[in-house]
Amino acid sequence: MVQNPYHQPVMVQEVVELLRPISPRLIVDATYGGGGHTRAMLEAFPDLTVVAIDQDPDAIAQGPAGDAVRLVQANFASLDQIAQEICSEEISNGAPIPCIDGFVFDIGVSSHQIDQPERGFSYRRRGPIDMRMDRDAELGADAIVNHWPVDDIADILWRYGEERMARRIARAIVAARPITDTEHLAVVVAESVPAAVRRRKHPARKVFQAIRIAVNDELGSLELGLEAAIHWVRPGGRVLVISYHSLEDRIVKRRFAAGTAGCECPPDFPVCNCGRVAELRSPARKPLRPTDTEVEANPRSRSAILRVAEKVVA
Ligand SMILES: C[S@@+](CC[C@H](N)C(=O)[O-])C[C@H]1O[C@@H](n2cnc3c(N)ncnc32)[C@H](O)[C@@H]1O
Known part of the structure; x- marks a missing residue:
């Protein structure tokens, strides 16, 4: 291939x-x-x-x-x-x-898109919190992470990430503001969930997926x-x-x-x-x-x- x-x-x-x-x-x-x-x-x-x-x-x-x-x-x-x-x-x-x-x-x-850190799609690479596929689009992930109310963040984590700890993670995101980059966001998310959950899959995976889906509708x-x-x-x-x-x-x-x-x-x-x-x-x-x-x-x-x-x- x-x-x-x-x-x-x-x-x-x-x-x-x-x-x-x-x-x-x-x-x-x-x-x-x-x-x-x-x-x-x-x-x-x-x-x-x-x-x-x-x-x-x-x-x-x-x-x-x-x-x-x-x-x-x-x-x-x-x-x-x-x-x-x-x-x-x-x-x-x-x-x-x-x-x-x-x-x-x-x-x-x-x-x-995932591999370019400056696009901000990956929780494994440090970059700006962006996630726009269309770079002319108005809504970037930073607006959600650093400005949206906790209820709205919890809502997208639940709906688009099917994240059971949506509210807990949303509260941690709001409390940690300003969140400066994707690595910082991934750490905030990881620290907001119990250690047993952290050991399974990286908890930021679903959170990044949810925010990306919202950003790009x-x-x-x-x-x-x-x-x-x-x-x-x-x-x-x-x-x-x-x-x-x-x-x-x-x-x-x-x-x-x-x-x-x-x-x-x-x-x-x-x-x-x-x-x-x-x-x-x-x-x-x-x-x-x-x-x-x-x-x-x-x-x-x-x-x-x-x-x-x-x-x-x-
Ligand atoms: C999985 S990749 C497609 C790969 C492609 N089939 C190939 O063989 O290389 C998805 C692509 O679709 C684009 N895309 C996703 N949603 C889109 C949308 N709503 N409108 C236009 N392009 C979109 C993304 O920007 C990305 O480049």
Whole structure:
């Protein structure tokens, strides 16, 4: 496997194989990162054009992974406008119609973001308390850590970190202000929990995850991006999502399940009168996970879960 120093892509072969049956010509890679998925798709499908999106200027600054790539620096929360523009030449009844063969989301952070101390994503590296993927965004992690009220901090630690000691940790953060850098924050968190908890996993892991999700509104963006992808994928096209923790995966699972649910009338009704028709179908029986070999070669892939849905042909 060729190592990409920016980010080692996860489940690349699985992504390509899930797209192969639809012979894609136009894909939106909603999370370009180091361009690993884009590159693999271009190699597998010679006629392919990729519109590659990332909100991080560092990802865009690497340049396109090939001639057939158009880079867009944006949050995929605005995918509806981006896709509408892409499909603006396919008009029916005066409005653009879904024209995109596939969407690939490989959400979360890239290794590049975690490994650069100055981005402030890692509790293991000393840097400013930042965590913005989009460096022009207004809200950085410092505002949360050093200025938010204790209740609001406890709320995000509980909701986005599923942290059982959310209130206790939030109180410790507020009491230790000003917290100067990521290392300081990690120490404050570690010292706020009982020694037995400290010995298991580093308690700052969930806290950093929660603050990062809040800073980047990751779950809100995913809901919006997913909705737009399901709308703008053409009938017979596919939407693929790789997520890395249960909060993200739950959103994908529920949305795909809602889309695949058809008529909800009782089975003894002779004809459907609820009017519900499935907009999606599931080409894979179960979500996919990385192989043991991949996890061994790239431990950051271990929590990945890949889901796919196909737009139903009306
Ligand atoms: C796991 S990496 C993707 C890696 C990529 N698939 C590759 O093969 O190199 C996630 C990337 O998605 C970007 N990202 C995360 N959320 C985003 C959002 N809401 N809008 C746009 N980009 C986002 C991050 O900036 C990061 O570069």
